[in-house]
Amino acid sequence: MDLGFIGLGVMGEPMAGHLVAAGHDVVVFNRSHAKVQALESRGAVGGTSPAHVGEKADVVITMLPDSPEVDEVLFGTEGVVTTLRPGSLVIDCSTISPDAAVAIGARLADRDIAFVDAPVSGGDAGAKAGTLAVMMGGDDESVRRAGEVLTAVAASLVHVGPVGAGQLVKAANQMLVAGNIALVAEAVTLLQRTGVDVEAALAVLGGGLAASKVLEMKAPKMLARDFAPGFRVDLHHKDLKIALAAAEQARIAVPLTGVITQLVQALRSAGDGGLDHSALIRALERLSGAAVEGTRSSTPHSVSEGGQPCRQH
Structure with a gap:
């Protein structure tokens, strides 16, 4: 299949690599050309613009920080739709608002281009392993077509409703992940401040009802003070604002x-927006009057939302 892939961040680069390995002809585009060159060495074709990607592909996948970037890539002066043929398919794996996904789908439908919003969960580890969970919104036929492509990057592909539904499910995912990280951070802080054998405590917690992927993957990073970003605080803040807006629209309390x-905003205000979201423990330590220890992250400063290649959880 002739595929296009735009957005080669922490998640996008390994996803595109899996598509190449699966035997697809893949044209890739990214603002940082080094990422393009790395995939060219594995058999991908480097695109010179989003329009170039649209010209060469029947299915275009986007993996970008937020809806303004998706809009620009698709509908800008050199956007994908300037060259993409009617009957083609766009799959957006970014995390954006449900309303933005619906609007994008409508604009593409006016051009006879199918659309599936397909945000993913699983973090950089899942992207590298090809075991992401994909929540897909769209009509049955478009989702079937998208599934044929995304099977190369996913362990779980689920059709959750019409266009926009994928983003609503992703908002719920980000609520659960953030809440779990916060509780893991509170538990780790308690264990560290009370003289318990922390590693032994985490081992037994991981064997009972408290076990979770977040506990398994994020507690060791908290203990090691390793906050090199797999998913940045800034991006999780953006996702939580999407969740709050969706809850407001649904008239429910969250x-x-x-x-x-x-708490996430407090991290950003302290200059920690560029760290991995496991750095939430630093906000809790500050609230508890603890000295916040150093971090092994190479990106200690906050970044503007949408200002970095996409890193989805």
Whole structure:
């Protein structure tokens, strides 16, 4: 299949690599050309613009920080739709608002281009292993076509409803992940401050009902003070704001998500927005009057939302 892939960040680069390895002809584009060159060495074709990608592909996948970037790549002066043929398919694996996904789908439908919003979960580890969970919104035929492509990057592909539904499920995913990280951070802080054998405690917690992927993957990073970004605080803040807006629109209360969003904002205000979201423990330590220890991250400063290649959780 002739595929296009735009957005070669922490998640996008390994995803595109899996598509190349699966035997597809893949044209890739990214603002940082080094990522393009790395995939060219594995058999991909480097695109010179989004329009070039649209010209060469029947299916275009985008993996970008937020809806403004998706809009620009698709509908800008050199956007994908300037060259993409009617009957083609766009799959957006970014995390954007449900309303933005619906609007994008409508604009593409006016050009007889199918659309599936297909945000992913599993982090950089899942992207590298090809074991992502993909939540797909769209009509049955478009989702079937998308599934044929995304099977190369996913362990779980689920059709969750019409266009926009994928983003609603992803918002719920980000609420759960952030809440779990916050509780793991609180538990780790308690264990560290009370003289318990922390590693032994985490081992037994991981064997009971408290076990979770977040506990397994993020607690060791907290203990090692290793906050090199797999998924940046800034991007999780953006996702939580999407979740809060969706809850507002649905007229439901999400008080825990509100509190956690404020904790994440505190991290950003302290200059930690560029760190991995496991750095949430630093916000809790500050609240507890603890000295915040150093970090092994090479990106200690906050970044503007949308200012970095996409890193989805």
